[in-house]
Amino acid sequence: MENMINREVEAFEVSAYANGEFKSVSQEDLKGHWSVLFFYPADFTFVCPTELGDLADHYEEFQKEGCEIYSVSEDTHFVHKAWADASETIRKIQYVMLADPAGVLARQFGVLVEEEGQALRGTFILNPEGKVKAYEIHDMGIGRNAKELLRKVQAAKFVEEHGDQVCPAKWQPGEETLSPSLDLVGML
Amino acid sequence: MDIEKIASKSSLLTPELEEQLRSVLGKLAGEVHMACVVDLSDKPSVEMAELVRHIAGMSEKLTCQFYEPQEARELLPELDSSLLPVTALYRQGQYMGIAFHGVTGGKELNSFVLALYNVAGPGQEMDRRLQKKLGKLAKKTELKVFVSLSCHHCANQVILCQQMAAHAQAVEARMIDARLYPQLVEQYKIERIPMTVINDGEVIMGVKTMEEMYQFITSIQ
Numbered sequence: 200m201e202n203m204i205n206r207e208v209e210a211f212e213v214s215a216y217a218n219g220e221f222k223s224v225s226q227e228d229l230k231g232h233w234s235v236l237f238f239y240p241a242d243f244t245f246v247c248p249t250e251l252g253d254l255a256d257h258y259e260e261f262q263k264e265g266c267e268i269y270s271v272s273e274d275t276h277f278v279h280k281a282w283a284d285a286s287e288t289i290r291k292i293q294y295v296m297l298a299d300p301a302g303v304l305a306r307q308f309g310v311l312v313e314e315e316g317q318a319l320r321g322t323f324i325l326n327p328e329g330k331v332k333a334y335e336i337h338d339m340g341i342g343r344n345a346k347e348l349l350r351k352v353q354a355a356k357f358v359e360e361h362g363d364q365v366c367p368a369k370w371q372p373g374e375e376t377l378s379p380s381l382d383l384v385g386m387l
Numbered sequence: 388m389d390i391e392k393i394a395s396k397s398s399l400l401t402p403e404l405e406e407q408l409r410s411v412l413g414k415l416a417g418e419v420h421m422a423c424v425v426d427l428s429d430k431p432s433v434e435m436a437e438l439v440r441h442i443a444g445m446s447e448k449l450t451c452q453f454y455e456p457q458e459a460r461e462l463l464p465e466l467d468s469s470l471l472p473v474t475a476l477y478r479q480g481q482y483m484g485i486a487f488h489g490v491t492g493g494k495e496l497n498s499f500v501l502a503l504y505n506v507a508g509p510g511q512e513m514d515r516r517l518q519k520k521l522g523k524l525a526k527k528t529e530l531k532v533f534v535s536l537s538c539h540h541c542a543n544q545v546i547l548c549q550q551m552a553a554h555a556q557a558v559e560a561r562m563i564d565a566r567l568y569p570q571l572v573e574q575y576k577i578e579r580i581p582m583t584v585i586n587d588g589e590v591i592m593g594v595k596t597m598e599e600m601y602q603f604i605t606s607i608q
Contacts, residue, residue: 357579357592364593365579366538374566376434377493377536379399381407386501386511386546387414 203309208329211303215269216279217295224269224297226329233266233352234325236297238310238318240339242274242282242289250320250342252288257345266352268294273316275300310336322348324355332359388453392427395444397437399492405445411500412446415507420477421451424459424468431567435472435490442499448507467561470568474499476506484552489564493536498545498562505553513550517597521555526608530560531584533577544581544594551600558604 212225229236239250251270254261261268272279276298283289283296297304299318305311310321320337332355337343357365400408423439425432436453443451459468465482466475475486483506491499505511530548534541548560565572565580575584583591589607591600 361592364540364543365581366535366540368533368535368565368572368577368580368582376399376431376490378401379404379492379496380494381404381411381496381500383411383497383500386497387411387504 201309203323203331203334206331208325208331209307211307213304214276214298215295216276216283216298218293219280219283221276221280222295224295229267229269229325230329231327233264233327233356234329235261235266235268235348235352236304236308236321236323236325237268237270237343238305238308238321238323239270239272240315240317240320241272242278243285248286248288250345251292253343253345254294254348255288255292257349258293260349261352264349264352264356266356269297270294271297271299271304271318273299273302273305273311273318308334324348324352326355326359388425388427388455388458390440390451390453393433393436393440393453395437395440397434397441399434399438399490400441404496408442408500409445411504412442412449414509415446415448415504416509417478417507418448418450419503419507420480421449421474422454422459422463422466422477423451423472423474424454424456424463424466425472426456429471431490432472434492435474435487438491439474442503449503470563470571476502478506484556484559485549486559486561488561489567490536491562494539494542495534495536495545495562495564498542498549501546502549502553505550510553511546511550513554513597517601518554520601521551521558524555524557524604524608526557528555528558528604528608529586530558531563531587532560533563533565533571533575533580533582533584535566535580536564538580540594541581544583547595547597547600548583551597 208226210226215222215224279296299305302311305318310319322335323331324333326332333351421439425436439451443449456468470488473486473488476483485502532545532548545562552558552560565577
């Protein structure tokens, strides 16, 4: 599979379900702000609602980061609505649920399992230009963590704003002093 | 403080490292004095004191003196003795605005050695125009550079800030190993390093160029 980092999202237009309404979402809607495309295999399954609910619980924090969330499955927008009507977990979702029955998005992002017509659990973080800055793809049964995703969005934003000459600060209590090393080539 | 309380050799300096260091210290043109404030009941203080004494013993251009915190508060009021250990550099009795809070292990041995070289002379090359402008800075500017010893970018920001301090009387640049001071990590909300705090207010993340740092400092004066 090809590396997706820095690849720009290609043109698309799909139907979507959001807060009881149907709408259309295109490539342009993903620009001008950070976005997360959150693929999952299908509506009305067991692991999916827990993941989507976890995302819904942290949605406000993503919004504070200027990041919009788009869940994507290979179901239609009508199925999304039916799922929301049937499930309390899905009903509380405020973010946009994209419908990708033709597999346009899943194929574009390399997560479509053609023979099953379902998407792998792929998560893609896009910058305001619509370029992929981080992604992960899980097999069907492996769930994801919204808090960890939020941390990645924050890190991606930070690097974009400050360049990459920074390191995460991780200190362990009682850590030993690191042995010194000297590298002054070209500095004297 | 009686210097004999401190071992003259540091276990942090291997023979190979000592050899490399000796060749760098051989380039020092003038004298540099290292004042080191330590609490010898504390491991990082012992480590830094031994390292300073070891390095001082490797060049006739280097001298060192050790102080207990209460002594330092009286004799070295220019230093922040609340963050121990602290090692500061002096030239001809004058504090050069360069201090290290913590042990200069890991990558920070580079910044420590270059600070000695910049204070002693000839020092690292610097754009003459910028050097002049730095010398004209009037308003006191304090740069706290928070680092981790394992961060490969941090030493570069420390080196740059302390090179500025070596040329600008008004600038003080302090390396702070954030690992040793959790209260500061909390106070300044440090999640990434290097993080440079200017006059306890403005924050700069990552490594900048000297021109960028100069522009930033002048913009807030």
